[in-house]
Amino acid sequence: MKVEKFVYHVLICVICCPILVLSYKEALGGHYVIDEKDHKHATEAPCATCPRNGVCVPKIQCPSHIRPGANYPRCHIDRQHIGVCCFSGNSHAAEPDLASRSSINIEDVKAVHNSSLQKLSDWLRKETLLDRDTSIQRETVPFYSQHEYIKEATDVGHGGLLNVFAAQELRARQAISDDDLALGLTQDTYGLFCPKPPSCPNVPSKYRRIDGNCNNFNHPSWGAALTAYERVLPPDYRDGTWAFRLSASGSPLPSARDVSNALLLAENHQSRSHNLMFMQFGHFLAHDLSAGVLFRTANDSVPSCCSADGTHLPIEHQHWACAAIDVSPKDPFYGQFDKRCLNFVRTQLAPWSDCVVGYAKQMNGATHYLDLSQVYGSSLKKSRSLRGVGGLLKSFHDYGRTLLPLTKRHECLTEKHGAACFDSGDNRGNQIISLTLLHTLFLREHNRIARALALINPEWDEEKIFHEARRIVQAEFQNIVYKEWLPLLIGTKLMKLFRITPTKGYSTNYDPRVNPAVTAEFASAAMRFGHSTVDGKMMLFNPQTGEVSETLSTPEVMFQPSRLRLKPFLDRILVGMSWQPMLNVGPFMSNSLSQFLFHGGNPYGLDLAAMNIQRGRDYGLRPYNDYRMLIGLNPFEFTTFSPNAAQRLASVYGAPQDIDLWIGGLLEKPIDGGLLGPTFSQILADQFARLKAGDRYFFEHGPDVNPGAFTISQLLELKKATLSRIICDNSDHIELVSQSPNAFLRADLPGNEPVPCDSPDIPAIDLRLFKEEQHH
Ligand code: HEM
Numbered sequence: 001m002k003v004e005k006f007v008y009h010v011l012i013c014v015i016c017c018p019i020l021v022l023s024y025k026e027a028l029g030g031h032y033v034i035d036e037k038d039h040k041h042a043t044e045a046p047c048a049t050c051p052r053n054g055v056c057v058p059k060i061q062c063p064s065h066i067r068p069g070a071n072y073p074r075c076h077i078d079r080q081h082i083g084v085c086c087f088s089g090n091s092h093a094a095e096p097d098l099a100s101r102s103s104i105n106i107e108d109v110k111a112v113h114n115s116s117l118q119k120l121s122d123w124l125r126k127e128t129l130l131d132r133d134t135s136i137q138r139e140t141v142p143f144y145s146q147h148e149y150i151k152e153a154t155d156v157g158h159g160g161l162l163n164v165f166a167a168q169e170l171r172a173r174q175a176i177s178d179d180d181l182a183l184g185l186t187q188d189t190y191g192l193f194c195p196k197p198p199s200c201p202n203v204p205s206k207y208r209r210i211d212g213n214c215n216n217f218n219h220p221s222w223g224a225a226l227t228a229y230e231r232v233l234p235p236d237y238r239d240g241t242w243a244f245r246l247s248a249s250g251s252p253l254p255s256a257r258d259v260s261n262a263l264l265l266a267e268n269h270q271s272r273s274h275n276l277m278f279m280q281f282g283h284f285l286a287h288d289l290s291a292g293v294l295f296r297t298a299n300d301s302v303p304s305c306c307s308a309d310g311t312h313l314p315i316e317h318q319h320w321a322c323a324a325i326d327v328s329p330k331d332p333f334y335g336q337f338d339k340r341c342l343n344f345v346r347t348q349l350a351p352w353s354d355c356v357v358g359y360a361k362q363m364n365g366a367t368h369y370l371d372l373s374q375v376y377g378s379s380l381k382k383s384r385s386l387r388g389v390g391g392l393l394k395s396f397h398d399y400g401r402t403l404l405p406l407t408k409r410h411e412c413l414t415e416k417h418g419a420a421c422f423d424s425g426d427n428r429g430n431q432i433i434s435l436t437l438l439h440t441l442f443l444r445e446h447n448r449i450a451r452a453l454a455l456i457n458p459e460w461d462e463e464k465i466f467h468e469a470r471r472i473v474q475a476e477f478q479n480i481v482y483k484e485w486l487p488l489l490i491g492t493k494l495m496k497l498f499r500i501t502p503t504k505g506y507s508t509n510y511d512p513r514v515n516p517a518v519t520a521e522f523a524s525a526a527m528r529f530g531h532s533t534v535d536g537k538m539m540l541f542n543p544q545t546g547e548v549s550e551t552l553s554t555p556e557v558m559f560q561p562s563r564l565r566l567k568p569f570l571d572r573i574l575v576g577m578s579w580q581p582m583l584n585v586g587p588f589m590s591n592s593l594s595q596f597l598f599h600g601g602n603p604y605g606l607d608l609a610a611m612n613i614q615r616g617r618d619y620g621l622r623p624y625n626d627y628r629m630l631i632g633l634n635p636f637e638f639t640t641f642s643p644n645a646a647q648r649l650a651s652v653y654g655a656p657q658d659i660d661l662w663i664g665g666l667l668e669k670p671i672d673g674g675l676l677g678p679t680f681s682q683i684l685a686d687q688f689a690r691l692k693a694g695d696r697y698f699f700e701h702g703p704d705v706n707p708g709a710f711t712i713s714q715l716l717e718l719k720k721a722t723l724s725r726i727i728c729d730n731s732d733h734i735e736l737v738s739q740s741p742n743a744f745l746r747a748d749l750p751g752n753e754p755v756p757c758d759s760p761d762i763p764a765i766d767l768r769l770f771k772e773e774q775h776h
């Protein structure tokens with residue numbers, strides 16, 4: 001920080017508040033604990049209002065306060081909460097201020113660029129050789145990476161690799177310090193590692209782009225598909241660039257499978273309030289925001305890192321993106337099959353959005369925005385392939401019922417006559433039948449609205465009908481997320497603290513400085529809380545008889561969505577999900593995910609818990625305690641957890657500082673009014689705050705900022721959208737004739753009893769407001 005700037009801060013702040021001069025290392029090393037306790041011991045009170053243009057935000061939203069030389073005064077967000085005065089708005093995931101970056105000279109950059117290109121071509125050659133080696137007995141990998149080959153992703157991915165090779169080389173030559181690297185620095189790389197910026201029209205389009213580009217005028221690629229995840233905190237990579245982190249003692253971390261075995265119990269704790277639809281909607285929503293793109297082999301298959309005999313392939317036969325999970329011979333489950341290796345492939349990298357060389361950032365294949373990309377696709381090509389005539393989405397007419405279009409991809413497990421496998425905007429849509437069901441409902445909703453719009457606006461062409469219907473369904477979805485789903489997850493207090501409580505009219509919190517990008521912490525840990533809520537069984541319910549008509553075993557409906565073709569199925573599973581309780585969030589996971597994930601016909605499948613832990617390490621997530629400190633809490637010792645958890649933690653981890661974020665997050669006690677502990681809650685709140693404040697097209701933003709703003713009367717109408725209305729309007733009406741007003745709460749919860757679909761408790765949106773005024 002420049003001296004004048006520093007002095008300025010001191011002068012302004014000394015009167016009202018203590019000056020926090022934190023060193024990044026101290027803050028994260030635990031010497032300096034950013035804690036509420038500091039506040040109590042502090043002699044001076046936090047600022048009532050922030051000096052200059054500072055905004056008082058929760059600490060997690062301004063991690064720049066932990067950067068070297070940072071000087072961010074504390075302040076009162078409200079009576080109970082202390083935050084920091086943030087001078088970059090609540091835009092922490094924006095790239096750090098360029099001015100604070102060290103620079104390297106152009107000759108160095110050129111030299112590094114050349115050697116990176118050479119290294120990339122060596123790697124790609126190696127990859128081609130691997131494919132040709134047919135003498136190796138590879139394990140046939142159960143399906144878990146259904147990413148279609150996107151040439152564009154591969155090209156972007158090469159840019160990401162070049163970046164990390166360059167960072168590695170600069171570090172080896174000591175041209176950049178580790179501190180620089182942690183912040184992702186080096187000032188100007190003279191365009192050599194830059195992705196090409198998208199070209200955006202001079203007059204912004206009324207409709208958000210399918211690929212997410214051109215939302216932010218100054219940073220047109222922010223939030224677009226195939227761009228990098230941002231971070232809550234800089235990564236912890238062993239080599240500062242891309243290698244898995246080590247334990248506090250310097251040895252490798254315990255195997256992710258051992259951690260899964262020790263910490264995750266297969267217990268069923270049913271929620272007393274939330275139903276299975278809450279879980280399923282979370283899954284659907286997660287796929288809107290995040291789709292880590294895994295590396296593929298040169299001939300576009302999933303790299304296999306294990307051999308047919310259950311051991312690791314010799315290293316020379318492994319793809320360089322392999323990070324297979326070790327299984328102990330004493331493993332209580334896999335041990336019986338002599339399985340010592342679980343396949344795991346690393347996520348591709350993407351270049352930094354502002355052209356600097358830095359540590360590895362992973363690539364998101366979905367648009368980061370909340371825009372139903374899982375329905376409409378994240379690329380123009382995909383979206384075109386999904387569109388039908390008349391502004392509709394293509395569908396499959398199955399004896400009078402509308403289902404998703406069939407796909408030719410061979411990802412579903414049965415191919416016998418009558419079997420089906422469906423297409424959608426996201427290629428994980430067949431992962432589990434209840435997810436395919438949500439895709440079906442939203443496809444039907446789009447087509448329902450498109451047909452209605454065509455009737456009231458006969459002069460519209462199909463392009464206009466498609467985009468207007470899409471704009472409306474996106475708004476409904478955003479409303480459901482912020483008004484119905486999120487408050488039931490993180491509680492209304494935190495919603496308020498992060499300023500994401502829905503407002504009555506237009507919202508005023510669009511901030512062009514906010515980068516909406518999904519964070520690595522959100523995608524690979526916090527949002528995966530949902531995995532602990534999945535039940536091993538799904539009940540179909542026949543409302544006519546009031547009985548469970550069938551019980552499905554969860555692994556048997558993964559990549560097997562054919563039952564959706566059976567006439568009463570869709571209604572029965574919808575009713576079942578509204579009655580069946582979700583499982584409580586905690587250190588629990590059903591065997592259907594931790595032993596039988598995507599097992600197909602095999603006696604065993606993958607372990608999703610181990611994959612979550614390994615994915616966190618792949619993304620360079622810091623230890624759990626670092627995130628606690630970031631949000632102002634004390635780091636945990638083993639003994640701070642319950643005695644039972646403490647003993648289990650100590651049986652695998654060498655030190656509390658080794659605990660993986662996903663594990664620590666699941667072990668926390670839920671906050672008041674929410675389902676998750678403080679760490680996960682805040683990572684989610686921060687994400688959803690930025691998904692709103694950083695999205696020009698967010699449905700509540702008004703015409704001053706939003707080129708696709710609704711009129712105020714349309715907006716008020718759209719705010720009536722609920723998931724129960726979507727269910728009522730798009731089920732088959734064969735058996736589903738009533739529905740609980742709150743689709744996320746159990747139907748047997750007092751006050752949430754099912755009501756007829758035409759009840760005023762499930763208001764409908766009056767589409768007549770979407771008739772375009774004729775200007776003559
Ligand atoms: C219902 C059954 C579910 C199955 C079979 C399933 C399966 C998976 C699999 C295989 C992955 C990729 C793991 C990896 O390679 O890292 C994944 C990732 C993920 N899951 Fe689930 N999941 C389910 C439910 C949920 C739920 C309920 C939520 C949230 C509420 C959720 C949130 C996520 C998120 C955020 C990711 C990361 C996505 C990405 O960035 O690529 N999942 N899940």
Ligand SMILES: [Ca+2]
Nearest residue numbers: 288367369373
């Ligand atoms: Ca999206």
